[in-house]
Amino acid sequence: SQQGEEDPQALSIQEGENATMNCSYKTSINNLQWYRQNSGRGLVHLILIRSNEREKHSGRLRVTLDTSKKSSSLLITASRAADTASYFCATVGSSNTGKLIFGQGTTLQVKP
Amino acid sequence: GAGVSQSPRYKVAKRGQDVALRCDPISGHVSLFWYQQALGQGPEFLTYFQNEAQLDKSGLPSDRFFAERPEGSVSTLKIQRTQQEDSAVYLCASSLALERSSYEQYFGPGTRLTVT
Numbered sequence: 001s002q003q004g005e006e007d008p009q010a011l012s013i014q015e016g017e018n019a020t021m022n023c024s025y026k027t028s029i030n031n032l033q034w035y036r037q038n039s040g041r042g043l044v045h046l047i048l049i050r051s052n053e054r055e056k057h058s059g060r061l062r063v064t065l066d067t068s069k070k071s072s073s074l075l076i077t078a079s080r081a082a083d084t085a086s087y088f089c090a091t092v093g094s095s096n097t098g099k100l101i102f103g104q105g106t107t108l109q110v111k112p
Numbered sequence: 113g114a115g116v117s118q119s120p121r122y123k124v125a126k127r128g129q130d131v132a133l134r135c136d137p138i139s140g141h142v143s144l145f146w147y148q149q150a151l152g153q154g155p156e157f158l159t160y161f162q163n164e165a166q167l168d169k170s171g172l173p174s175d176r177f178f179a180e181r182p183e184g185s186v187s188t189l190k191i192q193r194t195q196q197e198d199s200a201v202y203l204c205a206s207s208l209a210l211e212r213s214s215y216e217q218y219f220g221p222g223t224r225l226t227v228t
Contacts, residue, residue, distance in 0.1 A: 033216060035219075041221055041222075042116070042203060042219035042220050042221045042222055043155070043203070043205075043219040044219070045216040045217065045218070048216060088154050088155075090154075097160045097162075097167055097168040098143060098145075098160070098207065098215075099145060099157040099160055099168060099171075100145070100147075100155070100157065100205075100217060101157065102147075102154030102155050102156070103154055104153060104154050105153075105154050
């Protein structure tokens with residue numbers, strides 16, 4: 001079963017704008033990861049944030065984690081048309097095999 | 113530096129047929145995962161291997177699903193007597209570290225299975 005929910009389910013913005021996606025989860029975690037999936041393709045790892053971290057940056061990506069609220073957000077700044085894809089958060093639990101538990105995803109469309 | 117490869121990319125099976133899906137992980141990756149992704153949904157975990165040992169198969173939906181990794185590299189996911197609800201994309205992922213919960217997973221392009 002899915003770990004939690006992502007919000008919004010779909011997002012459409014203009015090139016250059018920022019995009020924010022939110023993810024909630026249900027159980028305790030070791031880390032939370034964000035993945036991107038282009039239509040008809042596999043997933044690409046974007047960024048990982050550990051449970052003892054609150055914020056992490058990678059290029060135009062900024063991820064926050066609030067373990068008290070069991071939520072995370074992904075911010076993509078200065079979006080480009082090439083950022084159009086589905087974005088998934090995935091958690092790794094504290095005491096499991098490292099399997100990823102995914103959210104339902106946010107579909108982002110960036111209009112040129 | 114090849115990534116994770118999967119074959120076939122597309123498979124159409126008639127209900128009741130058996131299918132076998134192959135995954136070639138990145139060379140040297142110890143951990144291998146299978147996920148099932150229904151249309152419009154996030155991937156769902158099926159099973160996990162550490163080398164040749166299947167350490168977690170809690171996500172396999174029924175005893176019609178079977179996975180193996182006999183030599184600790186290539187893995188095969190087999191589905192017997194396919195049903196329409198088995199239609200999905202099957203994703204394979206591999207990971208380098210033994211300390212599994214800390215490392216990102218590298219995904220293959222998936223096999224899209226359609227059961228008619």
